[in-house]
Amino acid sequence: MNQVPPLPPMTCDQVREIDQVAMKQFQIPGIVLMENAGRGAAECIDQIAPDGSVLILCGKGNNGGDGFTIARHLQLAGREVTIVAMAPADELHGDAAIQAKIAEASGIEIQILQESDEPPQLPAADIIVDGLLGTGAKPPLRGRYAEVVEAANAASAIQFALDIPTGMNGDTGETGATTFVADHTLTFAAPKVGFEKRDAVRFTGEVHVISIGVPLKLLRQFSA
Ligand SMILES: NC(=O)C1=CN([C@@H]2O[C@H](COP(=O)(O)OP(=O)(O)OC[C@H]3O[C@@H](n4cnc5c(N)ncnc54)[C@H](OP(=O)(O)O)[C@@H]3O)[C@@H](O)[C@H]2O)[C@H](O)CC1
Ligand SMILES: [K+]
Numbered sequence: 001m002n003q004v005p006p007l008p009p010m011t012c013d014q015v016r017e018i019d020q021v022a023m024k025q026f027q028i029p030g031i032v033l034m035e036n037a038g039r040g041a042a043e044c045i046d047q048i049a050p051d052g053s054v055l056i057l058c059g060k061g062n063n064g065g066d067g068f069t070i071a072r073h074l075q076l077a078g079r080e081v082t083i084v085a086m087a088p089a090d091e092l093h094g095d096a097a098i099q100a101k102i103a104e105a106s107g108i109e110i111q112i113l114q115e116s117d118e119p120p121q122l123p124a125a126d127i128i129v130d131g132l133l134g135t136g137a138k139p140p141l142r143g144r145y146a147e148v149v150e151a152a153n154a155a156s157a158i159q160f161a162l163d164i165p166t167g168m169n170g171d172t173g174e175t176g177a178t179t180f181v182a183d184h185t186l187t188f189a190a191p192k193v194g195f196e197k198r199d200a201v202r203f204t205g206e207v208h209v210i211s212i213g214v215p216l217k218l219l220r221q222f223s224a
Contacts, residue, residue: 004216006209007190007223012135012170015189018222022214031095034062036213038069038099041162041186044208045070045129046077048184049158052126053080057148058100059132059166060087065096066162066188067131068103075108082123083110086132086144113144120144122151127158130180134163135192139176141167146178153181161185164192165203173197186210190222 010018022028045054056071058064064085071081089100104110113120122128130152132145141149149166152159159182164170167179173194185195185204189212195204 003211004219007219009193009196010190010222011193012164014222015192016135018189018214018218021218021221022212026215026218028214030062031098033212033214034065034069034095034099037188037210038066039073040210040212041066041160042070042073042077044184044186044210045127045160046074046079049127049160052158053082053124054127054129055123055125055157056081056083056129057132057152058083058085059137059145060092060096061134061136062094062096063134063136063162064092064131065094065099066134067129068096068099070129070131070162071103071108072106075106081108082125083108084120084122084148085110085112086148088112113148115144120148120151122148122155125155125157127160128152128155130159130161130166130182132166132180135170137166138169139167139174139179141176141178149178149180159183159205161204163188164194168194168200168203170194173200175200175203179203181205184208188212189214
């Protein structure tokens, strides 16, 4: 289906404001925005990389929630999907917790990353999806996120970042010591201003804007 021209590049706060206006002024529940984001991202991944197994890395926030959502839609497309989650569903909140529990109920394989002194061993996969951190996080990476990103970057897979490559500041394009190196970045609602700065393109790869289903009227409010 055709899409209206994408919004101009925005800051993380501006895109988060679109979320809030969509929920408060247009009564679109956050879970609907996440479902739209996840379904749109899954369709894009399946179109760009139609073959092979998929490993989805899910953080503890809504970027991870997108990952759980994508897993279900890729499974529906007949793809072999595995999730590595940074925390169990009962430690998640809000829409991310809902999508994690749906993924669990759907019988999708979910491995919880365990505390360990050893570097994480990720399951082999042809495609890796970074649903670790998005607009709610700024580098440097805390906890085991850096180790997971390093393990993903060491794998020989087609790499997709959700919204923002984990380890990148979406506003400045700054990347910490460890940043997910994506072949494609599926960014929600609008490109992020940081994608055009510094050497961000080394980490974003090709950027695709994914609609989250907010009304044209709202998009126009933010395009003016
Ligand atoms: N309108 C839209 O664009 C939509 C976007 N969606 C997706 O939602 C994320 C934003 O989700 P949010 O939960 O606000 O934030 P994140 O998931 O990016 O990250 C929050 C978690 O990250 C932890 N955190 C924060 N900083 C760090 C760090 N430096 N290192 C490690 N971990 C970090 C944070 O932990 P705390 O302990 O600080 O709470 C959180 O656990 C957006 O990017 C999109 O993917 C919606 O799904 C749809 C609409
Ligand atoms: K990400």
